[in-house]
Amino acid sequence: MVTLNHYLVLSAILFAIGTAGVFVRRNLITILLSIEIMLNAVNLTFVAFGRALGAAAGQIIVVFVMTVAAAEAAVGLAIVIALFRHRESLNPDSWTALKW
Amino acid sequence: MTPLLLAQIGLTLFVFVMLLNSAAVMVYVERKVAAFLQQRLGPYRVGWQGVLQPLADIVKLMFKEELRPKAADAFLFALAPIIAATCAFAAFAVVPFGAETTFGGWLPEGLRLQVADVNVAILVVFAVASMSVYGIVLAGWSSNSKYSLLGGLRSSAQMISYELSYGLALASVLIIANSLSLTDIVNRQAGTWLGFIPRWLLFLQPIGFLIYMTAGIAETNRAPFDFPEAEQELVAGYHTEYSSMSFAMFFLAEYVNMVTVSAVATDLFLGGWHGPFLPESLGWIWFLIKVAAILFFYVWMRWTLPRYRYDQLMRFGWKVLLPVAVINLLVTAAGVLYFGL
Amino acid sequence: MLFYVFAAVAIVASLLVIAQRNPIYSVLLLIASFGALSGLYVLLEAPFVAVIQIIVYAGAIMVLFLFVVMLLNAPHEETEYDERVHPLLRAGPMRFGAFLAAALAVELVWALTKGGESGAFPSGAISSVKTIGQLLFTDYAFAFEVTSVLILVAMVGAVVLARRETH
Numbered sequence: 001m002v003t004l005n006h007y008l009v010l011s012a013i014l015f016a017i018g019t020a021g022v023f024v025r026r027n028l029i030t031i032l033l034s035i036e037i038m039l040n041a042v043n044l045t046f047v048a049f050g051r052a053l054g055a056a057a058g059q060i061i062v063v064f065v066m067t068v069a070a071a072e073a074a075v076g077l078a079i080v081i082a083l084f085r086h087r088e089s090l091n092p093d094s095w096t097a098l099k100w
Numbered sequence: 101m102t103p104l105l106l107a108q109i110g111l112t113l114f115v116f117v118m119l120l121n122s123a124a125v126m127v128y129v130e131r132k133v134a135a136f137l138q139q140r141l142g143p144y145r146v147g148w149q150g151v152l153q154p155l156a157d158i159v160k161l162m163f164k165e166e167l168r169p170k171a172a173d174a175f176l177f178a179l180a181p182i183i184a185a186t187c188a189f190a191a192f193a194v195v196p197f198g199a200e201t202t203f204g205g206w207l208p209e210g211l212r213l214q215v216a217d218v219n220v221a222i223l224v225v226f227a228v229a230s231m232s233v234y235g236i237v238l239a240g241w242s243s244n245s246k247y248s249l250l251g252g253l254r255s256s257a258q259m260i261s262y263e264l265s266y267g268l269a270l271a272s273v274l275i276i277a278n279s280l281s282l283t284d285i286v287n288r289q290a291g292t293w294l295g296f297i298p299r300w301l302l303f304l305q306p307i308g309f310l311i312y313m314t315a316g317i318a319e320t321n322r323a324p325f326d327f328p329e330a331e332q333e334l335v336a337g338y339h340t341e342y343s344s345m346s347f348a349m350f351f352l353a354e355y356v357n358m359v360t361v362s363a364v365a366t367d368l369f370l371g372g373w374h375g376p377f378l379p380e381s382l383g384w385i386w387f388l389i390k391v392a393a394i395l396f397f398y399v400w401m402r403w404t405l406p407r408y409r410y411d412q413l414m415r416f417g418w419k420v421l422l423p424v425a426v427i428n429l430l431v432t433a434a435g436v437l438y439f440g441l
Numbered sequence: 442m443l444f445y446v447f448a449a450v451a452i453v454a455s456l457l458v459i460a461q462r463n464p465i466y467s468v469l470l471l472i473a474s475f476g477a478l479s480g481l482y483v484l485l486e487a488p489f490v491a492v493i494q495i496i497v498y499a500g501a502i503m504v505l506f507l508f509v510v511m512l513l514n515a516p517h518e519e520t521e522y523d524e525r526v527h528p529l530l531r532a533g534p535m536r537f538g539a540f541l542a543a544a545l546a547v548e549l550v551w552a553l554t555k556g557g558e559s560g561a562f563p564s565g566a567i568s569s570v571k572t573i574g575q576l577l578f579t580d581y582a583f584a585f586e587v588t589s590v591l592i593l594v595a596m597v598g599a600v601v602l603a604r605r606e607t608h
Contacts, residue, residue, distance in 0.1 A: 002444045004562065007485070008553040010448045014455055016546030021459035023538025029464050029510055033471055036502070037455050040478055043494075051485045056568035056576055059490045063577070066497050067588045071595035073502045077509045078602035084513050085605070176465070220570065223492040230500025234472070237504070241465070241511050253511070260504060280570055 007048035014041035028080045028090045032073065039069045119192060123355035124154040126395065133396065134403045164344040169244055176242035181349035184235025188356035191228040194221040195363045196283045198373050198384035221282040222270055225364055229266070229319060233259050235353065236321075254410055255321055255328035261417040262318035262325075268425035269312040272305055272432040273368050282364070286372030298376075302369040307428045309369045313394075314421060316361035318413070320354060323402035327410045362394035363387075370394075444484055450477035464510045468503055475499040489570045 014037060021034025043062045050058015080090070087094050128143070128151060135142025143150030168177055218224055233256045240252010277285040289299050302309050318325040366372060370390045373383030408416065454474035461467045475498050482491035577585055 002484075002562075005554045006444065006448075007481070009550050010451070010481075012549035012553055013452055013546055015549065016542045017452070017455045017459060019545055020539050020542030023542060024535045025459060027464060029506065029513075030459065030467055033458055033467055033506065036471065036498075037458065037474070040475065040498070043490075044478060044481060047482055047485050047487050047490055050568075051487065052562055056572050059487050059568065059573055060576055060581055062487075062490050063493065063573075064581075064584055064588055066493065067592065070497060070502050071591050073505060074595050074599040075602065077505060078599040081509060081513065081603045090513070173465075218488065220488045220492050223489070223496065227492050227495040227500060230496055230504075233500070233504055234507075237507055237511075249511075253508070256504065256508075260501070 004048055004052045007044060011041040011044040011048070014038075014044070026091050026093060028083070028092055029077075031092070032076050032080070035076075036069060036073065039065060115192065116189065119189060119356050119359065120352070122359050123352050124158065126355045126358065126399075127154040127157060127351075129395070130399050130402075133399045137400070137403045158348070161344055161348045166344045166346065173242040173244070176238050178346075180235050180239035180242060181346045181353070182235075183238065184232060184353035185349045185356075187228050187232035187235065188353040188360065191225050191232075191360045192356070192363065194218050194224045194282065195360065195367060196221075196286065196372070197363065197387050199380045219279075219281045222274065222280050222285075222364075222368075225360070226263075226267055226270065229357075230263060232353070232357065235350075239350070251328045258325065258328060258410075258413060258417070259319055259321070261414060262315045262421070265311055265417065265421040265425040266315035266319060268422070268429050269308050269315060270368075272308040272425075272429050273301060275429070275432050275436050276301060276304055282367050286367050286374070289371040290374045298371055298374070300369060300371045305369065305428075305432065307424065308432070309365070311421060311425050311428060312365055312369070313397075315425075316365065317398065317401065318417065320357040320361055322354075322358065322398060324405040324408050325413055326402075327407055327413055358395065358398055359391065362391045362398070365394055366390040444481070447477045447480040447484070450474070451481070465507070468506050468510060471506075472499050472503050475503070487568075489573055 018034045018036075018038035018041060021037065022031050025031055025034065043065055046058045046062050046065070048058075050056065050061075083095065084090060131153065132142045132150065143153040146152040146156050168174065236259070237252050237256045240248045240250075240255070243249070243252075273285065274280065277288055279285060279288075285301070289301060291299050293299055297303065317323075321328060366387060371386075372390075373380075373387040375383065375386035375389075378385060451474050454470045454477065458467045458470045458474065461470065475494060479491045479494045479499070482488075482494060
């Protein structure tokens with residue numbers, strides 16, 4: 001019997017994996033990929049709750065989240081390209097100009 | 101093992117084998133039609149009138165040596181033709197090609213001639229078409245050669261650009277047909293107006309059909325949109341470094357994609373398996389005739405029209421086809437609202 | 442049963458995404474994870490979202506990522522840490538980050554399963570594509586229009602940001 005809690009636990013684990021990716025990885029593109037993992041975990045939560053409460057709003061919000069994720073990925077990758085052109089490195093530790 | 105389950109499994113195998121055969125038949129048809137268009141004879145020595153030529157080609161390809169460039173990424177190099185071929189076959193899984201049939205009373209209830217009956221069938225076709233971009237991109241990247249990389253990137257950029265117009269043409273059909281299921285759309289086209297004009301969506305959506313076919317030809321990387329794999333330009337583009345069966349799989353994927361695009365066009369615009377004179381259960385004959393007509397059109401296009409240059413191709417896709425598709429969608433929506441279809 | 446298969450694929454693929462050094466393999470593994478999630482959406486009786494996930498995420502966004510990785514010829518990450526030690530095993534801030542993520546996972550699981558009902562899925566009416574479409578254009582019409590403006594802004598922004606400086 002797969003209940004709502006199963007889906008919630010799964011999305012919690014995926015969200016934590018995404019967070020770990022953002023902390024641990026030192027490659028800008030992998031950091032963006034980890035953000036996508038987090039967004040997907042949230043999508044799963046929305047759809048699971050939508051199904052449990054019998055509301056279509058879950059799926060609609062997922063459509064919006066996907067759109068926002070697409071826009072954010074596009075702009076994020078454009079920024080990565082611009083940064084790469086400057087310093088030939090994808091390591092976020094290279095840009096420390098704002099550190100005290 | 102109920103008869104229905106057996107019939108379903110048999111149907112799946114049948115579709116798979118038929119798609120493989122269709123690719124072989126297309127090889128022969130392409131060479132013969134190209135020959136006749138160019139006023140020569142084409143293959144005529146292997147078997148009667150050359151019908152065993154595809155078999156000879158396949159045997160030749162099987163016996164060639166399987167090469168891999170040393171600097172190529174082995175895993176991705178092997179994965180790319182698999183993705184291309186798998187997505188080509190998977191897209192046909194939701195395409196219905198005949199009415200419900202009980203095989204002469206053997207089955208308790210009708211089995212629709214469709215491998216998987218999904219009620220979002222059109223979107224599944226579109227989704228699998230988006231996935232087939234990866235086969236080409238990975239082939240270009242993993243070969244680690246400049247011709248392959250350029251060909252792969254250009255080809256995938258072309259496919260992504262024309263996916264938009266493809267989707268908008270599908271959306272125009274959806275507005276009229278009010279359903280995402282391909283079976284419903286085909287059944288809506290049964291019958292005739294005035295007794296002799298079939299109720300095809302082609303007559304309600306002529307521009308939509310043209311947009312769909314153009315985008316479909318660009319999606320399958322066929323002439324006149326085959327710049328990325330043109331021999332004169334890019335030394336065969338993304339499949340330069342492939343030989344033997346991997347090469348065969350790319351070609352198989354291309355022909356099966358052509359068949360899928362033709363089959364979906366038949367279902368959406370040409371009335372699927374409905375036609376005069378034949379009973380409903382033999383409708384698949386009409387389906388075959390219509391798909392064959394569109395495939396002939398594909399081959400005819402290739403050997404008649406010159407190839408678009410890459411920047412002309414991209415400009416056409418974004419600046420001409422996309423606005424036309426959007427306007428077509430708007431006009432269709434307005435028409436449905438006004439005429440209450 | 443299918444749930445466990447898809448869940449296992451999603452978790453393993455996501456773990457490998459953050460563990461792989463080669464960015465191309467990361468992208469491909471994420472596509473596999475998205476495929477598993479799409480299967481989960483089908484199990485949750487949301488076929489529209491499942492197909493949209495494949496079309497938008499696996500078919501478009503990941504292609505964008507793949508293009509960028511290929512165009513930048515993204516190198517394997519160089520850090521001041523010892524190259525031979527795998528990122529997830531390194532000392533210092535990285536291990537702290539991984540520990541924080543594990544703590545987050547535990548907290549989330551605790552918070553989410555603390556809710557009252559056992560949460561079995563009701564066998565009520567499932568929403569069809571038609572319902573979603575109707576709701577999108579009536580109740581959520583404003584958000585829908587704003588999203589289209591957002592996409593336009595993102596398109597213009599991406600083109601401007603990635604443009605080469607021409608003097």
